[in-house]
Amino acid sequence: MEARLHPSTQEVWQWLSEVPDPEIPVISLTDxxxxxxxxxxxxxxxxxxxxxxxxxxxxxxxxxxIEAALAERGVEKVTLxxxxxxxxxxxxxxxxxxxxxxxxxIAPPIDGTAVDGVLMKRIDRLAGASNLxxxxxxxxxxxxxxxxxxxxxxCKASYRCTECLEPFDYFKCI
Amino acid sequence: MSAQALTDAAIDRSALFEFLxxxxxxxxxxxxxxSEWCGHSPALEEDIALSxxxxxxxxxxxxxxxxxxxxxxxxxxxxxxxFLRDGHAFRNLLLVERPNGDFGKTLMxxxxxxxxxxxxxxxxxxxxxxxxxxxxxxTLKEVSYHLDRSRDLVIRLGDGTxxxxxxxxxxxxxxxxxxxxxxxxxxxxxxxxxxxxAPEPSSLKAGWDEIISEALDEATLKKPADGFMHKGxxxxxxxxxxxxxxxxxxxxxxxxxxxxW
Numbered sequence: 001m002e003a004r005l006h007p008s009t010q011e012v013w014q015w016l017s018e019v020p021d022p023e024i025p026v027i028s029l030t031d032x033x034x035x036x037x038x039x040x041x042x043x044x045x046x047x048x049x050x051x052x053x054x055x056x057x058x059x060x061x062x063x064x065x066i067e068a069a070l071a072e073r074g075v076e077k078v079t080l081x082x083x084x085x086x087x088x089x090x091x092x093x094x095x096x097x098x099x100x101x102x103x104x105x106i107a108p109p110i111d112g113t114a115v116d117g118v119l120m121k122r123i124d125r126l127a128g129a130s131n132l133x134x135x136x137x138x139x140x141x142x143x144x145x146x147x148x149x150x151x152x153x154x155c156k157a158s159y160r161c162t163e164c165l166e167p168f169d170y171f172k173c174i
Numbered sequence: 175m176s177a178q179a180l181t182d183a184a185i186d187r188s189a190l191f192e193f194l195x196x197x198x199x200x201x202x203x204x205x206x207x208x209s210e211w212c213g214h215s216p217a218l219e220e221d222i223a224l225s226x227x228x229x230x231x232x233x234x235x236x237x238x239x240x241x242x243x244x245x246x247x248x249x250x251x252x253x254x255x256x257f258l259r260d261g262h263a264f265r266n267l268l269l270v271e272r273p274n275g276d277f278g279k280t281l282m283x284x285x286x287x288x289x290x291x292x293x294x295x296x297x298x299x300x301x302x303x304x305x306x307x308x309x310x311x312x313t314l315k316e317v318s319y320h321l322d323r324s325r326d327l328v329i330r331l332g333d334g335t336x337x338x339x340x341x342x343x344x345x346x347x348x349x350x351x352x353x354x355x356x357x358x359x360x361x362x363x364x365x366x367x368x369x370x371x372a373p374e375p376s377s378l379k380a381g382w383d384e385i386i387s388e389a390l391d392e393a394t395l396k397k398p399a400d401g402f403m404h405k406g407x408x409x410x411x412x413x414x415x416x417x418x419x420x421x422x423x424x425x426x427x428x429x430x431x432x433x434x435w
Contacts, residue, residue, distance in 0.1 A: 055230050055234070120314075148323075149223065149322060172319075
């Protein structure tokens with residue numbers, strides 16, 4: 001068989017940016033910021049992925065989706081490497097990803113406010129621990145209230161707008 | 175020499191294995207207990223929150239027991255360790271195998287555990303063993319949310335109606351004698367602590383007391399005195415409740431060895 005040139009890592013990044021997140025399909029894996037690295041090791045493509053939550057059931061599906069997307073483009077040997085540290089943070093969700101989330105009706109996380117910046121400060125009673133103001137993704141009002149810190153997937157919290165009265169998901173900071 | 179090799183050389187591996195089993199088993203048994211609420215909670219939001227908490231804990235179990243298997247070096251996976259051990263080989267605290275009781279008691283157990291879990295992971299985040307540090311860094315974020323929620327609900331139910339207050343005080347009094355085990359050290363704890371890999375259990379007590387006392391005050395609940403404390407879970411001596419948990423948890427792998435999803 002004729003030896004094929006490897007597709008460039010830049011090309012691979014582009015392909016991965018077209019793979020949707022299985023639970024929130026409006027954003028891609030690269031929007032989510034979970035692809036940490038793409039590199040060739042000889043004839044094997046090594047994709048480094050970081051999990052969002054330890055127990056997120058989408059992790060397995062994400063791995064399958066990455067392999068399938070690359071196989072479709074003719075990449076035969078793929079190794080998925082799990083990287084825990086630095087731990088994934090919502091600060092890594094791209095600006096584009098945040099825009100798409102909002103359009104879809106999910107309030108995006110507020111940049112730079114990952115959990116150890118706010119929640120741990122609140123637990124440890126330190127300055128800077130004030131509650132965040134979450135904007136309603138439907139009417140834009142800031143008069144919203146938290147229903148539960150936990151939502152329809154591990155990464156979301158449940159909120160309600162007290163102005164337009166719609167309940168909505170908030171992609172919580174971690 | 176890599177940091178990992180340094181750790182392996184510097185410490186008795188069986189003590190480290192034991193320590194990791196305890197971390198994994200606490201998450202596994204509490205995760206299983208909390209998952210028993212799925213579909214039975216008093217409100218939809220609480221059902222979702224409890225299921226999410228259980229899911230986080232089961233995910234954390236995979237990380238800790240996976241590392242335990244790696245340190246043990248006998249080729250056991252997290253699944254093997256979780257599904258194919260008998261009760262006496264489990265190393266979880268007796269607190270996490272306590273029955274759920276009502277919603278308030280489940281939340282009280284969660285709060286007493288979360289405050290300790292939070293402080294322990296915070297200490298482990300600085301562990302010189304990179305494998306321990308990275309799991310702690312990851313899971314601490316999730317556990318912060320658990321603590322934030324259980325603390326909030328303990329306060330709201332304690333300082334709620336006369337009935338919710340009564341139930342929360344009863345839950346606290348009943349669970350309190352199971353909290354002492356978190357701060358008791360044995361040889362394995364001391365080996366791991368003196369190698370600098372983890373905080374000494376007793377060093378977490380002051381911070382825990384502070385988190386607990388503050389919340390209980392706000393909840394108008396009376397903190398019980400530290401009297402007799404049950405122990406044994408950390409060395410494999412369990413209450414009768416663990417057997418029932420394992421019957422449920424392990425049935426499938428015992429009846430259909432090697433079954434996969």
